[in-house]
Amino acid sequence: MGLKTFKGGVHPYEGKELAKDRPIAEVLPKGDLVYPLSQHIGAPATPVVAAGDQVLKGQKIAEAGGFVSSPIYSSVSGTVKAIEPRRVAVGDMVKSIVIENDGAFTEVEYSPCDDVTKLSKEEIIGKVKEAGVVGMGGAGFPTHVKLSPKEPDKIEYIIANCAECEPYLTADYRRMLENPNELIEGMKIILQLFPNAKGVLGIENNKPDCIEKLQDLTKNESRIEVCPLQTKYPQGGERQLIYAVTGRSINSKMLPADAGCIVDNVETIISVYNAVKLGMPVMKRVSTITGDAVTNPGNFLYSIGTNYAELVDAAGGFKEQPEKMISGGPMMGFSMFSLDIPTTKTSSSLLCLTKDEVAAFAPSACINCGRCVEACPEQLIPSRLAKFANNGLSAEFEKWYGLECIECGSCSFACPARRQLAQSIKTMKKQVLAAKRKK
Amino acid sequence: MSDLYHVSSSPHVRAKDTTGRIMLYVVIALLPTSLFGIYNFGAKALLLMAVTIASCVASEWVYNKIVHKEQTITDFSAVVTGLLLALNLPVTLPWWEAVLGGVFAIIVVKCLFGGLGQNFMNPALGARCFLLIAFAAHMTNYVTDTYTGATPLAAMRNGEAVNTMDLLIGRTAGTIGETSAIAILLGAIFLILMGVIDLRIPASYIITFALFTLIFGGHGMDWNYLTAQLCGGGLMLGAFFMATDYVTSPITPIGKIVFGICCGILTGLFRTFGANAEGVSFAIILSNLLVPMIEKFTVPRAFGVVKEAKNREGGKQ
Secondary structure, three states: OOOEOOOOOEOOOOOHHHOOOOOOEEEOOOOOEEEEOOOOOOOOOEEOOOOOOEEOEOOEEEEOOOOOOOOEEOOOOEEEEEEEEEEOOOOOEEEEEEEEEOOOOOEOOOOOOOOHHHOOHHHHHHHHHHOOOEOOOOOOOEHHHHOOOOOHHHOOEEEEEEOOOOOOOOHHHHHHHHOHHHHHHHHHHHHHHOOOOEEEEEEEOOOHHHHHHHHHHOOOOOOEEEEEEOOOEOOOOHHHHHHHHHOOOOOOOOOHHHHOEEEEEHHHHHHHHHHHHHOOOOOEEEEEEEOOOEOOOEEEEEEOOOEHHHHHHHOOOEOOOOOEEEEOOOOOOEEEOOOOOEOOOOOOEEEEEOOOOOOOOOOOOOOOOOHHHHHOOOOOOHHHHHHHHHOOOHHHHHHOOHHHOOOOOHHHHHOOOOOOHHHHHHHHHHHHHHHHHHO | OOOOOEOOOOOOOOOOOOHHHHHHHHHHHHHHHHHHHHHHHOHHHHHHHHHHHHHHHHHHHHHHHHOOOOOOHHHOHHHHHHHHHHHOOOOOOOHHHHHHHHHHHHHHHHHHHOOOOOOOOOHHHHHHHHHHHHOHHHHOOOOOOOOOOOOHHHHHHOOOOOOHHHHHHOOOOOOOOOOOHHHHHHHHHHHHHOOOOOOHHHHHHHHHHHHHHHHHOOOOOOHHHHHHHHHOOOHHHHHHHHOOOOOOOOOOHHHHHHHHHHHHHHHHHHHHHOOOOOOHHHHHHHHHHHHHHHHHHOOOOOOOOOOOOHHHHHHHO
């Protein structure tokens, strides 16, 4: 049988060797920091500072704009320069708080907690919410919402998403090697909320050192276990991970909680630890700056809001002119036309490629080979869905389960005719969902 | 800003396989049986291969030129069609009839329906059936210097015995590429290893046909007869190289199995009850026509979607 996994999926070139062995290095920001008010799913945060205000590191600069929202904290001390629209990684202009860094990093006082086991559930969730913890793997869903399911007693699994299935990314890998205790302590804090749950660390088997280390560190933890997973993209997809770990399957209309699961990624769980144990809000994260254009690919701990250009400088700059810059991994990341983009809570990586291999491809006719069907982790027929999408057939699109697409890109990756399958399906999905909202 | 980076929607990487490479794999997989065909039937076999490939590629080139379409001959699909067509012809066929077959396969069956990916029946088989109707006598003339008797299937119809070993190796009369089960299987294994085809269609096809023959063949559990039925005609070539044609077989996983079963039943029907000893080409072509229907009824349920039809089913009961 082999290791646990899911049906479908693809095996892209991993590229992790570029940055895998580079320990996490801290980068101090030099220039202005930019905090988009919308760097999570849900309502944008509301600024609580105005231009000209002095702020300290760790000071709240925007508060949550609703229950499904999250506050934002300054990661430096300095002066609020402006609150204005700025370009973000996905290409939109988003209203952002711009802070001029005074370079002093004067911090507010945090209130650490000596004994987290004495905290009530409400206190824990309150601290997580107040610290602005969101899903830091990329989606940015507010973590306090995830931790407040309707029936907490029915949660049976807290799954730490340690798969890191996107090629090139090694930030979670380094976190697991260098900060395993924070990860485990964070997991224990979450487990405190769910008396019937056990914690599972799902790790792809291309990280045997992490599996070994975490197995060793959790051998006396009765409620936490390590679950090695087959290395296959998208093993870290939420639905795929849940299936691999528990054998339960959920669809687009369900939440992981419906299958008794809560899934959080490595960086998020470490942020929960920082929030509850140390009383520190989300101000820093680790990202991988990598790709064949970068002089010294590596993993960097930096202040959220730092410009991507500064991170590239920290990685030694470019050894060759890049053609493509991707925020995130090569399978689901966003390509950026400029480097003048701020990092956010969800910036997991910057990938700088000297060759944009997809730009040269012209799509040819579909030969019905079925590679997209084999690749699809959602068991869809991507070639047909893309056809429906291109012809605007929304009824057929829905009937063939188009809305179940998780946008992982496996179909486009596998297509020998280089067709833009995932791209067409994603677009149609947006249209269908928008039409539904109107009704 | 002057130097903007490239922007495109994710994913930003692609797998190595391309349409051209897949077609090349198929050509490579057809080499063992092609070479055996040349060894078995002589240089005339090579000539037929050359003319069908040339006529297929030329037809596609000319057609694209005339209708001002982008040239597609570099995707190798016309080469595959041409080679498959040659392998489905008796070596005695006049070369100009083979040329005509190539033109029919590409122009009528493939290009007129929109080119690669749009044809509803296998071009090589379409052309073979066209030739069978147009030049019936030539297309069923299997008598060569080496083989003066009938094909194994025809021989068995007449109650003659056939040598199983000869069937496996391919030392029998028949079309150029269908005689050697071993050579065909070698190619098929290569295709399976390279991930070009899977076993769903060939296995369901062959198993269904074997069961059909055992039950309705009128020979009971006669292993010699069954082996001759499996290896003596176009079944092996058809099951591994023609029925698995991507364009004309279902894309849904269950649909592939249903399609194989259709092919198996029809082949059994044609061979057992039909006027001809052979039936593979017609069986596959007819099954090709059922593909849209098969696909419609075999759309897989998406991951995690539970049966929504419960109410409807409940209503029926």
